Amino acid sequence: MTTYSLRSASPAKSRADAVVVGVVSGSSGPAIAAGGEDVAKAYGRKLAPLLSALGVTGKAGEVVKIPTGGTISSSLLVLVGLGDEPTEQAVRRGAGAAARAVTNAASIAVALPADSPGLVRAATEGFVLGAYTFTTYKSSGATKTTNEVIFLSADARKKDTVSAFEEAQIIADAVARARDHVNTAPNDLRPTTFADDIAATVKARGRGGKVTIEVLDETKLAELGCGGLLGVGSASDAPPRLVTLTYSPKGATRHLALVGKGITFDSGGLSIKPAQGMGEMKSDMAGAAAVVNATFAIADLGLPVKVTTYAALAENMLGGSAMRPGDVITIRGGTTVEVLNTDAEGRLVMADALVMASEQEPDAILDVATLTGAMVVALGDKVSGVMGSDDVVADVLAASKAGGEDFWPMPIPEQMTERIRTTKIADLSQVDWIRWGGGLFAAAFLREFTAGLPWAHLDIAGPSFNSGGPAGHVSSGGTGVAVATLVEFARAFADEK
Ligand code: BES
Numbered sequence: 001m002t003t004y005s006l007r008s009a010s011p012a013k014s015r016a017d018a019v020v021v022g023v024v025s026g027s028s029g030p031a032i033a034a035g036g037e038d039v040a041k042a043y044g045r046k047l048a049p050l051l052s053a054l055g056v057t058g059k060a061g062e063v064v065k066i067p068t069g070g071t072i073s074s075s076l077l078v079l080v081g082l083g084d085e086p087t088e089q090a091v092r093r094g095a096g097a098a099a100r101a102v103t104n105a106a107s108i109a110v111a112l113p114a115d116s117p118g119l120v121r122a123a124t125e126g127f128v129l130g131a132y133t134f135t136t137y138k139s140s141g142a143t144k145t146t147n148e149v150i151f152l153s154a155d156a157r158k159k160d161t162v163s164a165f166e167e168a169q170i171i172a173d174a175v176a177r178a179r180d181h182v183n184t185a186p187n188d189l190r191p192t193t194f195a196d197d198i199a200a201t202v203k204a205r206g207r208g209g210k211v212t213i214e215v216l217d218e219t220k221l222a223e224l225g226c227g228g229l230l231g232v233g234s235a236s237d238a239p240p241r242l243v244t245l246t247y248s249p250k251g252a253t254r255h256l257a258l259v260g261k262g263i264t265f266d267s268g269g270l271s272i273k274p275a276q277g278m279g280e281m282k283s284d285m286a287g288a289a290a291v292v293n294a295t296f297a298i299a300d301l302g303l304p305v306k307v308t309t310y311a312a313l314a315e316n317m318l319g320g321s322a323m324r325p326g327d328v329i330t331i332r333g334g335t336t337v338e339v340l341n342t343d344a345e346g347r348l349v350m351a352d353a354l355v356m357a358s359e360q361e362p363d364a365i366l367d368v369a370t371l372t373g374a375m376v377v378a379l380g381d382k383v384s385g386v387m388g389s390d391d392v393v394a395d396v397l398a399a400s401k402a403g404g405e406d407f408w409p410m411p412i413p414e415q416m417t418e419r420i421r422t423t424k425i426a427d428l429s430q431v432d433w434i435r436w437g438g439g440l441f442a443a444a445f446l447r448e449f450t451a452g453l454p455w456a457h458l459d460i461a462g463p464s465f466n467s468g469g470p471a472g473h474v475s476s477g478g479t480g481v482a483v484a485t486l487v488e489f490a491r492a493f494a495d496e497k
């Protein structure tokens, strides 16, 4: 267990094993960033030649460790590049890189730019998330020895700085739990066990946790007419679940519904995926992980907004009872869908959950899903797409900025309304016969199940899973993307009247 604290102490006099200081890459060479002034002063004229000899440039992602030899109280100085400007995002990334670079320090003082609540939040989130590891399956888990991280800020006693620091820990913790869910092997995280795990968390939080849960099993789903979840989950021996979380604080005037795609493994079904990359399809429940963990964070932050969260959990497998291309299924509420590709399963489970959400007539619905490869082709693996009602999309974009995540608006072209109806035998076509713009078709399909309510669809197929190495605060594997954006959306939503 690492403890985090916020103090207004001098980094040069800190007795921590390591001190982290930022470096900006100025036009006249690298310079120590705000927060590290005392350290720069302690080195005095020796600093410039030292940076030059070590080849320090201050470019983003750079981490250089220097034994201090007593120049400052701490024995190790860690310089992290922040690029041209120490923005919140630069600090978030730099703090993450620093956390990963320091492998053998019991205590670390972080003296990155911290003269606003936003910067303190960025440094805290960045550091906590950069230090994230997933060792569940490592028999000899190389456990980190850090037990104390001290964030240094001149504003350490200011109320809004203290709350930013505390909130950052709540949000980072929720992001880390979402990463855990995604990283857990798909043989251990099935619709049934995922639902059990969420229920166990709700139970452990207790009444003070302010979140209640309802889990609908396959019998209940059949009674409710949830043909999407049942169809997609039909070949798995772990049947589908719809998990509903409710956070309803006293005095809340607005109601937000969150809906997440929770395909615990997406083999593609009978329209089976190629072997390459199938192993990453354990991450097809990242939307559910995001909405569930964001809900816990929203409750922990005590945001004054009612939130109802739906996690649509199913496993997309093959077998004698599998859904076939050509099948017609009936979504809750009676809409029939002609299934032509069992690998487009996400929209089917989301349809049921969106109908369940719409029935409560919330003031807005956000859905989060690793929905389409087309969105990854369009935006790459670091940017998520957002589509839906113009005002909700605008609010999601603003929230993503506040949360430090990259979202980009995508259209739902008019013609999609027709294209989702080209089927000759059912109400809706599940997939398009034109390959292009598959992410937009999918959004148009989902919109059919939102009862005209204010809504946005977040397609996180790319950013939900990092198949490369860690970078900044983003670890390998599950990233926990969308959690921070959902929390910021809820925060702003609570303030709107
Ligand atoms: N889970 C996938 C989408 C996906 C792709 C997520 C890549 C993460 C990375 C989804 O269920 C899927 O298979 N979608 C198909 C839809 C197609 C058959 C219309 C796709 O995008 O290829």
Ligand code: MN
Pocket (backbone or CB within 6 Å): 266, 268, 342, 343, 344, 345, 346
């Ligand atoms: Mn699929």
Ligand code: ZN
Pocket (backbone or CB within 6 Å): 263, 266, 284, 343, 345, 346, 370, 371
């Ligand atoms: Zn999928």
